[in-house]
Amino acid sequence: MGYKNGKDILPPSLLKQLQDYISGEIIYIPKKEKTRAGWGENNGTRLTIQRRNNEIYRLYENGSTVPELIQKYHLSEDSIRKIIVKTRGTAVRQN
Template structure:
């Protein structure tokens, strides 16, 4: 964010109006509202983790134990169990 002199880019009428409210001070003008991408949506991380979580759930449903999944994916027991519970509810919603 850089400092810009209003005289250099604002129309004279707008500059005069702004001077009625504030003179000689620095003012921040925020960007227009924009929809921000969610975490991991632009670089594919979100999809990678979702695929991993479905794989963990699939392996668990096919007989892999939690300790085996911990060893394979290097995640804590709590993380593995949360993934299984959350993915189970997502999978149940797809049927």
């Protein structure tokens, strides 16, 4: 987030109108809602976790036990079980 001088970027009529509300102070103007990225979309974290979860489910379906998955992925038993249930639900809907 960068600082911009309103005098340099706003039309004079809008600048004058804003000065009626707030003058000489810093104001934050948020992005439009449709331009905001969802959690983990810009840096690839969402995709990385989705791939990991799919791999956990695939290994479970191919015979890996929950304790083995806990050891391999360093996640709690509750997390592993939630991933399996959620991914199973997603896999059923895709078929």
